[in-house]
Amino acid sequence: MTLGLEPQHGRRLRAPRESGSTMIEPPPDDLAAIVEENLALGRQASYDLHGRCLGEVSRQARGELLAAAFRWTTAYRDVDPPPEEAAEGAIFLAGHQPQLFHPGVWFKNFALAALARRHGATAVNLLIDTDTFRQNSIPLPGGSLSEPKRLAVPLDRFERPIPFEERKILDAELFAGFDRRAGEHLEPLVAGPLLYDYWSMVRERMRQTGNLGACLAQSRHQLEGRWGLSTLELPESVVCSSESFRWFTAHVLAHLPRFRTVYNEAAREYRRRNRIRNVAHPVPDLAAEDGWLEAPFWIWTAENPLRRRLFVRLGRDRVELSDRQGSEFLLSLSADGPAERAVEQLATLSAKGVKIRARALITTLWARLALGDLFIHGIGGAKYDQVTDVLVERFFGLRPPGFAVASGTLHLRTDCPEVSEDDQRLIRRRLRELRFHPEQYFDPAVATALGDVPAEAAPDPQALITAKRRWIETAPEGADARRRFLEIRRVNEALQPWVASERRRLEAERQRVAAALRARSVLCWREYPFCFYPKDSLRNFLRRLLPKNG
Numbered sequence: 001m002t003l004g005l006e007p008q009h010g011r012r013l014r015a016p017r018e019s020g021s022t023m024i025e026p027p028p029d030d031l032a033a034i035v036e037e038n039l040a041l042g043r044q045a046s047y048d049l050h051g052r053c054l055g056e057v058s059r060q061a062r063g064e065l066l067a068a069a070f071r072w073t074t075a076y077r078d079v080d081p082p083p084e085e086a087a088e089g090a091i092f093l094a095g096h097q098p099q100l101f102h103p104g105v106w107f108k109n110f111a112l113a114a115l116a117r118r119h120g121a122t123a124v125n126l127l128i129d130t131d132t133f134r135q136n137s138i139p140l141p142g143g144s145l146s147e148p149k150r151l152a153v154p155l156d157r158f159e160r161p162i163p164f165e166e167r168k169i170l171d172a173e174l175f176a177g178f179d180r181r182a183g184e185h186l187e188p189l190v191a192g193p194l195l196y197d198y199w200s201m202v203r204e205r206m207r208q209t210g211n212l213g214a215c216l217a218q219s220r221h222q223l224e225g226r227w228g229l230s231t232l233e234l235p236e237s238v239v240c241s242s243e244s245f246r247w248f249t250a251h252v253l254a255h256l257p258r259f260r261t262v263y264n265e266a267a268r269e270y271r272r273r274n275r276i277r278n279v280a281h282p283v284p285d286l287a288a289e290d291g292w293l294e295a296p297f298w299i300w301t302a303e304n305p306l307r308r309r310l311f312v313r314l315g316r317d318r319v320e321l322s323d324r325q326g327s328e329f330l331l332s333l334s335a336d337g338p339a340e341r342a343v344e345q346l347a348t349l350s351a352k353g354v355k356i357r358a359r360a361l362i363t364t365l366w367a368r369l370a371l372g373d374l375f376i377h378g379i380g381g382a383k384y385d386q387v388t389d390v391l392v393e394r395f396f397g398l399r400p401p402g403f404a405v406a407s408g409t410l411h412l413r414t415d416c417p418e419v420s421e422d423d424q425r426l427i428r429r430r431l432r433e434l435r436f437h438p439e440q441y442f443d444p445a446v447a448t449a450l451g452d453v454p455a456e457a458a459p460d461p462q463a464l465i466t467a468k469r470r471w472i473e474t475a476p477e478g479a480d481a482r483r484r485f486l487e488i489r490r491v492n493e494a495l496q497p498w499v500a501s502e503r504r505r506l507e508a509e510r511q512r513v514a515a516a517l518r519a520r521s522v523l524c525w526r527e528y529p530f531c532f533y534p535k536d537s538l539r540n541f542l543r544r545l546l547p548k549n550g
Helices: 003-008 028-044 053-074 105-118 172-176 179-185 195-206 212-226 237-241 243-254 257-275 338-352 360-372 377-395 421-438 445-451 461-473 480-494 496-523 536-543
Strands: 021-025 091-096 121-129 137-143 146-153 234-235 292-303 310-312 319-322 328-331 354-358 373-376 404-409
Touching: 003 021, 021 105, 028 053, 028 105, 028 146, 028 373, 053 091, 053 121, 053 137, 053 234, 053 237, 053 243, 053 360, 091 105, 091 360, 105 121, 105 212, 105 404, 105 536, 121 237, 121 360, 121 373, 137 179, 137 461, 137 496, 146 179, 146 496, 172 179, 172 195, 179 195, 212 234, 212 373, 234 237, 237 354, 243 257, 243 292, 243 319, 243 338, 243 360, 257 310, 257 377, 257 461, 292 360, 310 373, 338 354, 354 360, 360 377, 373 377, 421 496, 461 480, 480 496
Parallel strands: 091 121, 091 373, 121 234, 373 404
Antiparallel strands: 021 404, 137 146, 292 310, 292 354, 310 319, 319 328
16 A cells, blocks of 8 residues: 555655756656556456446546547647557656646656656646636746846736636737746846747747647647657546546545545545644545535536535435535436436536536546556655545555656756855854853954954953853852853953954854845745746756657
């Protein structure tokens, strides 16, 4: 059983700190055994999914996935069609929201392509367009090298947060000119950014699709094709609209009381194990309200695309669906009866503009259990999928398939200041020592030469130090304890002029380190969108896993 990163990977995973570094866990050479085991688990998956074997539903889902991904991808770039037998072979998956993510996230796409090529698998990247678009203002560095500052440039006109699936470009002129506005701040700090080449492709896709996320993702995927990647892509919304996923949805809804119990237990165990107090992490518990049970899906309509939680009320031979905001729908479904009618009704609702979409854990659960043979996570997704592992084992009674994790770190510049918080802490500690232990830094020649104390200064500093040592060696008892404290403090204060030069040096160093840390926090922040990075260094960073002649 895979309970999480500790059992599967043997250590906790963190993003690499050094610029240009990457990580893949387990290492690529160790993945063959995991892939083979996952393939075996898939062949043995005999769970009864409402009258159909999970293996049978999985074969249907894989065929639907590859056909839909080929249709989607060929709408904007040339790719070879998957072989007819691809659905029976290995499929590797990854996924992320269709937004301007940082190079560490993008590296996951390149790892997907390289590992799939290495294992003879078909690679499909899922665009999680069921998530909401919130990144309206894009962070970027500005100012100068000596005084950089983090700014934000609007990507499009602001609108309420709605799913990427529904998010249109609202201000075409503002969106089209993003590269010019961002470049004005970026050019003094970054030489040869990818921004201009990429945004010319974005403008071209904007003329073909009005969807903001699709525009960004398709342009990025076109770049990947130019840089040697042979992958397919598909929005998660299309996956959720497939017949196989509707069958899975009907099964979960019909068995929601048990599913909800396992889901909430798994989330609470994760919080306890990781000492998390925030009940919203890794995911909130599924609620119960007035006889309604919350399901692990979102619901919205084409007319009102605000994402809402889906609630369910189970009857004897029917399941009621509601967003608890006035929209209610009925499915002919029970835990023991057939699911065909409910699957048809879900398709009818979809045709009428009612969107039922997977939430985060269900997205990866379905991907790992039915769609593919290896899912490549980022670090955050890998942590949360510890909960998914428990769901797979306790609800489905199956061994969770193993997964891989890929991430990386790249800084905008190679000359980031070499400072850290440790430097600042060391200076603070030494300044404190100057106050309470000045004798450790005592140098009368330096103090006299710099004029901090006159040459004929009295009392003799050596005599002060001797007196302090005597008081330190005196046991602090009774009334003498107060006097001992006051005498030690008096000596410390009397010795301050003799360490004034060291204090000035440390104060100047503290200011320098503080300024360098501020500059580093701007220049070396790893979260800037990939298109802001120098094109050549970015390409070298991303393509290291690909064949040299790829």
